[in-house]
Amino acid sequence: MRAAVFVEPGTVRVEDRPEPVIEKPTDVIVRVTDACVCGSDLWWFRGISHREHGSLTGHEAMGVVTETGSEVSSLVPGDFVIVPFTHGCGTCSACQAGFDANCRNGEPGGNAGYQAEYMRAYNADGALVKVPGAPGDYSAAMRASLLTLSDVMATGYHAARMAEVGPGVTAVVLGDGAVGLMGVLSARLLGAERIISMSGHDDRAALAREFGATDVVPERGTEAVARVMELTEGGGAGAVLECVGTNQSTQTAIAVARPGAVVGRVGVPHDVDIDAMGLFWRNIGLRGGPASVTTYDRQVLLDAVLDGLIDPGRVFTAEFDLDDVQEAYRAMDERRAVKSLLHVSDS
Amino acid sequence: MRAAVFVEPGTVRVEDRPEPVIEKPTDVIVRVTDACVCGSDLWWFRGISHREHGSLTGHEAMGVVTETGSEVSSLVPGDFVIVPFTHGCGTCSACQAGFDANCRNGEPGGNAGYQAEYMRAYNADGALVKVPGAPGDYSAAMRASLLTLSDVMATGYHAARMAEVGPGVTAVVLGDGAVGLMGVLSARLLGAERIISMSGHDDRAALAREFGATDVVPERGTEAVARVMELTEGGGAGAVLECVGTNQSTQTAIAVARPGAVVGRVGVPHDVDIDAMGLFWRNIGLRGGPASVTTYDRQVLLDAVLDGLIDPGRVFTAEFDLDDVQEAYRAMDERRAVKSLLHVSDS
Incomplete structure (x- = not known):
């Protein structure tokens, strides 16, 4: 064969x-x-x-x-x-x-x-x-x-489920590759009211919008965090989907989370540092893995x-x-x- | 005054x-x-x-x-x-x-x-x-x-809630101080079927049993992990309450968790290292903070x-x-x- x-x-x-x-x-x-x-x-x-x-x-x-x-x-x-x-x-x-x-x-x-x-x-x-x-x-x-x-669809859905996306929630999706796009679609399926796609590529951002993204944030790092905080009136997002796996993406995911929110991650981590104390004081959860x-x-x-x-x-x-x-x-x-x-x- | x-x-x-x-x-x-x-x-x-x-x-x-x-x-x-x-x-x-x-x-x-x-x-x-x-x-x-x-009661309860203790679950509680004991009581209140208290002190273990612990594991480190795995037929616990905050306790908490389980932590972390990759492949969640x-x-x-x-x-x-x-x-x-x-x- x-x-x-x-x-x-x-x-x-x-x-x-x-x-x-x-x-x-x-x-x-x-x-x-x-x-x-x-x-x-x-x-x-x-x-x-x-x-x-x-x-x-x-x-x-x-x-x-x-x-x-x-x-x-x-x-x-x-x-x-x-x-x-x-x-x-x-x-x-x-x-x-x-x-x-x-x-x-x-x-x-x-x-x-x-x-x-x-x-x-x-x-x-x-x-x-x-x-x-x-x-x-x-x-x-x-x-x-x-x-x-x-x-890929199940993997994006895993990020959304681990992040506890539900009706009315504001979800942030890190990553505009295929998994991130499926994360957007999953957040919509689970009833998210607002879906912020952190997409830096016009073609993928357009696809993210078609899948249900209500906002696109092309910035990275501290600028990206500031932009999401602005969009959430300083409160942070109720659900965060980490679909990249780099350290920068993970730190951004944690930073944009509202206290008590869970970062649902499906991006295989590469050299990711987790600040055990920082997560703790902000009551941020971290969950995920293979779907x-x-x-x-x-x-x-x-x-x-x-x-x-x-x-x-x-x-x-x-x-x-x-x-x-x-x-x-x-x-x-x-x-x-x-x-x-x-x-x-x-x- | x-x-x-x-x-x-x-x-x-x-x-x-x-x-x-x-x-x-x-x-x-x-x-x-x-x-x-x-x-x-x-x-x-x-x-x-x-x-x-x-x-x-x-x-x-x-x-x-x-x-x-x-x-x-x-x-x-x-x-x-x-x-x-x-x-x-x-x-x-x-x-x-x-x-x-x-x-x-x-x-x-x-x-x-x-x-x-x-x-x-x-x-x-x-x-x-x-x-x-x-x-x-x-x-x-x-x-x-x-x-x-x-x-203290609300703090133990936070560990149990973050760990998603529910009816029928096997819960492991790390720590036999006041918070850990309240964790045991909270796990019982939330319907856990089996509650394993990792207590190393006879008086506190006795109190843990009065609060609902069904098993007591006094061992520490790898021996403790082996003992919990034995008690859970190799599968690990469906919910883990980390009520200490040391690195050893946190690593034990992660090691005894069943894939997909969440470590609910309320022990203020002191020099805790989180293995981002290890958590990921086993789909272990980490959540918690001030109650x-x-x-x-x-x-x-x-x-x-x-x-x-x-x-x-x-x-x-x-x-x-x-x-x-x-x-x-x-x-x-x-x-x-x-x-x-x-x-x-x-x-």
Whole structure:
């Protein structure tokens, strides 16, 4: 089969690889219809973080089940499924608490192999999200929105949930990448009255507004903090979504929070310093991590997409065939695309 | 009037000082009936933190209103009131969000002067908690419980609320001082099924069990973590209350949390290092700070005391007359008392 492979920093390519097989009775094999590139993939694409050369890539996909392990009870061949980057078993203490990204029955090693014609998905009953019908039943726009439920939409939603966004709240969203934009959309879905996007790029700010941002603050650092304080009459925001992960972004997130508010963070932290005393005296909370993808999809996000309440698929501003995977990465690396969609097969 | 005064590390004494007067139209004057010593007072009593010599002491009291400012509308002379250490105005954005300790209309400078015959309380309508009847209507035990609503009970409750203790949860409480014991009682009040007190002192462990602890773990550090993991079948606790503030206690709190759980902290942090990455990958939250005393008293704690649902007054294991204030501090400093109550006047 064709599968995207990491060659070296700056280069991915499609190679011919053996099709995956059922390894455990709880596995399924999925024929991938659509996959995509994640902002977090840029860390190794740019050579900043390590990735094994020759390893398969991708951790966001959807497709059709072709084979099921002997213990899989909720899926049969032909089912259309979203394959989250998480693999929650659904039964351990972490999954039961709704934190399937921290499942105690995960497989060691990285998450990979979603940018390929076929993939093996483990903990299938617990983790996969069944979609009614078949891929061909949906418009391209709807398919794009469904694909975001494998990671990016759920990740933005995690930031919003951890930040306790609710009706009437003023939410600040740090980051205008795909996750930040999904954070804006999630804040709107959860009823935020005012959504301040800290976007510094006109094209992304425009998309943020379409997703529900009521204000855009392009400033950074102390100027950004001053601007948000002005917009909140000196009180700070009731919910803050940190979708970047840098120290500056995290400090800004904390600084713009109203006493008692929670900074919901989904940006993987890079050299972030936390002032334990400063947070304490201001009663600011810090919460977040890898998203509860399956939990959120099944609870609310799949219905929200199917019912047309949200249209997260608009975050894909470029589309490619699997064979053009290198260009899909480069478009994101060079900021020509907010997020790249990969067509793998039609149905 | 008689008022307790800080002389030098290790010494407080009662001196004759002028009675306080109404300074702002939102002030009231309270004739103090009962006051107490806070564990946080030991920092300056021991000379570890700075306090101005000759300054009045105390930040927990209750008593009877004797005079009201011209804009005070909810209180009249003769009203029996709890005087929280917080001074929330009730109307700013922080107070409206329920975080009255972070009121934007506070007076600068420290909180003091509650261990005295009379005290001035500002933001009276917003901050004070009216108790039905008069001090003389209540038993000594009930008065002691009411007095805890000025700080310590609300502080333990803040840890439990920030940690999101709810029905059926397993809660771990770090610290067996007065606040930690109130944390245990709060976890019980909020419906925790299992409450693990990390107490290393037999007398305090016994009190923790009376307040609702189902298990006691006297170990510290990695042994303590291993013990809690054993008690939670390797999953960790669904809620963790950090009522100490040291780095070791905070790291233990984080380590025993189940993925997705929140460490609710009320121990003032001293040299605490937060591992931003470690918290993130495990989806552990960190939240807390000075307690929402007035908010909690009015919402739930006053009724819980008056209805006999909780008996936090048992945390006072020693009682003194105001004139013996030095002994009240020493009893806590030398760990002879969990918490010292000060009788100021009978009614």
